[in-house]
Amino acid sequence: SVSSQIILQGSSTSNITNATQTVTLPQPTNTTPCNNYPEFCSRQYSNITEVSAHNSPFDVHNNVASNQHYPVTTQLNDGIRLLQGQMHFVNGTPHFCHTTCSLLDVGPITIWLTEVYEWVATHPYDVVTLILENGDYAPVTSYVPFIESTGIVKYLYIPPKIPMGLSDWPTLETMILSGKRVVLFMDYEANQTAVPWILDEFSQLWETPFDQTNRSFPCNTQRPPGLSTEQSESRMYMTNHNLNYEIDLLGNAILVPYIPLLPVTNNVSGFGSLGAGVEECVQNWGFPPRFLDVDFYDVGNGSVFEVAAKANGVVYNRTCCGIVTS
Secondary structure (H helix, E strand, O other), X not given: OHHHHOOOOOOOEEEEEOOOOEEEEEOOOOOOOEOOEHHHOOOEHHHOOEEEEOOOOOOOOOOOOOOOOOOHHHHHHHOOOEEEEEEEEEOOEEEEEOOOOOOOEEEEHHHHHHHHHHHHHOOOOOOEEEEEEEOOOOOHHHOHHHHHOOOHHHHEOOOOOOOOOOOOOOEXXXXXXXXXXXXXXXXXXXXXXXXXXXXXXXXXXXXOOOOEOOOOOOOOOOEOOOOOHHHHHOOEEEEEOOEEEEEEEXXXXXXXXXXXXXXXXXXXXXXXXXXXXXXXHHHHHOOOOOEEEEOOOOOOOOHHHHHHHHHHOOOOOOOOOOOOOO
8 A cells, every 4th residue: 555655754863772872873765756756745735846738638639729749648657747628518518628619629528537547546656636627617516427437536635624725735745645646626616615626726726827929928816816915925826838829710819839939938948938937936926836837848858847846946857758658
């Protein structure tokens, strides 16, 4: 079991005394990675910066509305720990669709959620976050049977209070030992009294402006609107660092990823880069974003993970990207 394998991190010492001398022995230090780093095990969930796959389900090749190159299992293998996607109902079943289902419909949410469930089940030392966007503003209860059918509910974290502030979240090792290793947020119409395992996003996690066409990526609060500085500083936040441009498709103006600039947008430094954006966020708020929401995370050969590692004070030395098994 997990509880018998993981060694909780610590630096205290033990004293062993005999007739002639006292020997001080260091306590064992955890070497099992939590979310790829042993250092993360003892950190609060709210005190780690991780890379998010913007519109994770939209990995359809040669489709202008896609946002990722790899399917969700590969995303997780590569180190993505927040998965996000927009839902719309099609004939009574929630699908993942980009803006509208006529533009890009990748099928029922249950297919994708089952893949996430299967990955989580075989990676007992990882904590994964999901943001399901309620594109139709449907009642939260309408999603429950579909989510339950995938089996993932057994892993869903139920917080001890509503809402959870920045300092309220447990450590990763606490979540891992409890088995509740998936945090599921919904942006609109969540009701934690009715469905305690679907967390209201914006009372616990704010976001910078989304659908950016501005390469400066201002690090200010957009959703929820009207937050005071004090409120913003007391909860987690996500920076939406994905650059878009507008195209006309079937008479509709839609925003799609600005692919030619991706090597710059996902870079560790330079104007418009993810690295520069995180630095600005730290200057503005005193602590880095919880999540870095990016398109085509693999562009840059791991640069987005380097940015996250720097924010966390650790070193990124993994291989990127396209890991089929882990």
